Amino acid sequence: MKIGTVEISSKLALAPMAGVTDAAFRQICAENGAGYTCTELISSKALCYGDKKTQALLAPFPGERPFAVQIFGSDPSCMAEAAQIAVELSGADIVDINMGCPVGKVVKNGDGSALMKDPEKAARIAEAVVRSSPVPVTAKIRRGWDMGNLNAVEVARLLEQAGVSAIAVHGRTRVQMYGGQADWNSIREVKEAVSVPVIANGDIFKPEDAVRILERTGADMAMIGRGCFGNPWLFTQAKALLEGLPLPPLPPLDERCDTVVRQIELSAAARGERTAVLEARRHYCWYLKGIPHAGYYKEQIVRMNTLEDVYTVTKGIKRDLK
Template sequence: MLIGNVKIDTNVALAPMAGVTDLPYRLLSKEMGCGYLVTEMVSAKAILYNNKNTDELMVMDKSEHPIAIQLFGSDPDIMAEMSLKIAEEKKPDIIDVNMGCPVPKVVNNGEGSSLMKNPKLVEEIVTAMAKKCPIPVTFKIRTGFDDTCINAPEIAHIIEECGGAAVAVHGRTRAQYYSGKADWNVIKAVKDRVSIPVWGNGDVVSGPSAKKMLEETGCDGVMIGRAARGNPWIFKEIKTYLETGEIIPKPSYDEICDMIIKHATCLCEYKGEFTGIREMRKHFAWYTAGIKHAAYLRNEANHVTSLDAMVELVEKMRKEIIA
C-alpha cells in the first residue's frame, strides 16, 4: 500500500488508542508483524503551548517506521501549523488526524468525532493541513455521529478532494462508542466513493475476520484496536493468515508470561519504574483475561509497585497457577 509516497509493506495496522499505543506497546506490535503504527492522539493546542507531557507522546524509535503521529483539534490554522512543526521536528512518516474519538470532553470541545457533524469545518481543516504539511496527512473517522448522520462516504470524499492521503473508518457511530456490531457496509461505501487508501477498523479479531473484512469491503488494509490489547500476537496471526491461509496457534502460557515481563521491563525503561509499573497493571489484566484465576491475578497485580515484584508475580503465575 502507498499512502502518498510512504510504502506500507504489510496492510495490518495498530489503531491509535489513548493510554495503550505508547512507544513500548508499539515496539512489541512491530516485532509481531504490524505493518503500520500510529501514536496516541496528541492535542494540537497542547503542542502550540509547549505542553511537556505532550512531547512524550511523540517520542518515536527509529525501528517504528512507517509511523504516524496522530493529532486532534478543530482550528484549521493551528492544525496546519502544528502538522508542519511535527513534520519538521519529529519526522514521522505521516500525520494522522483524529475525527473519531467519542470521549465527551473531546466531543464537547468540537473535536474528535464531533467533526463528523461539520463537513465544512472538515473541508477547512483538510485543505489547510494538506497545503502546509510536507508529508502525507490522513484521517480517522467513524461511520457518522449517530444513526441520523451516517455520512462517512461524504466526509471521506471531502478528505480526498481537499488533499487527504488516506482515511481509516471505524465502523461505528460516535453514539455507539465501542458497543454493538461494526457496520462494514459503510466501510465498503467509503471505499467505493474514494480512490485514496482506506483502512477498515472494527470487529477484526483474527486472521479469518481480517480476510473477511478485506473481501467484503474492498478496503486496502485492516486497523486493529481493542483486539490488540494484551494480544500483540494478533498481528502475526493476521499477517500469517493473509499470506498463507494458516491459522497459527494461540500463544502458550509461557509465551504470555514472557511477554508480560518484556512489556513491563520496556515500560519501566521508558517511563521509569514508578509510572511504568502502574501503567502495566491494565496491560496485565488484558494479558491474563481468560486465564485461570484471572481475577485473583489482577488483584495481586494492582498491588505491585516494582518491576521485581511484577516479575515475581508472573513467575508465580507460571509455576503455580497455569502450570
C-alpha cells in the same frame, strides 16, 4: 499500497488508542506483524503550547517505520502548526487527523468525532494540515455521528478533495461509542466513493475477522484496535491467514508473560519505572484474559508499583497458572 509517497508493505495496521499505543506496545505489535503503527491521539493545543509531557508521546520506538503521529483538535491554524511540530520532533512519515474519537472530553470541545457533524469544518482542518505538513496526511473518521447522520461518504469525499492521502473508517457512529456492531458495509461505500487508500476498522477480534473485513469492504488495509489488547499475536495470526498460511497457535503462557514483562521494561526505559508500571496494570490483566483461575493474580497486578513487583507477580503466575 502507498500513502502519498510512503510505501506500506503490510495489510495490517495498529489503531491509535489513547493510553494504550505507547511506543512500547507499538514495538511489541510491530514485532508480531503490525506493519503500520501510529501514536495515540495527541492534542494539537498541547503541542502548540509546548507541553513537554505531550511532546514525549511523539517518540517512536527504535526503527519504527513507517511511523505515523495522530493529532486532534478543531482549530485549523493550531492543527496546521501542530502537524509541523509533530513531524519536526518525531521524524514521522505520516500525520493522521483524528476525526473519530468518541470520548466525551474530546467531543465536548468540538474535536474528534464531533467533526463528523460539521463536514465543511473537517475539510477546512484537513486542508490546513495538508498545506502545512511536510509529509502525507491521513484522517480517521467514523460512520457518522448517529443513525440519522450517516455521512462517512460525504466526509471522505471532502477529505480527499482537501488533499488527504488515505482515510481510515471505523464502522460505528459516535453515539454507538464501542457498543453494538460495526457496519462494514459503510466502509465499503467509502472505498467505492474515493480513490485514495481506505483502511477498515471495527470488530477485528479474531484473525479470521481481518480476512473478512478486507474481503467485505475491498479496503487496502485492516486496522486492529481493541482486539489486540493483551494479544499482539492477533497480528501474527492474521498475517498468516492473509498470506494463505496455517493459523499459528498462541504462545504458551510463560512466553506471553515474558512478552508483557518486556513491554513494561521497554516502557520503563522510555517513561520511568513508576509511570510504566502503573499504566501496565491493565495491560497485564488483558494478557491474562481467558486464563483459568487468574483472579488472584489480577488482584496482585492492580497493586504493582515497581518492576520488582512485576517480576514477583510473573514468577507466581508462571508457577501456578500453567
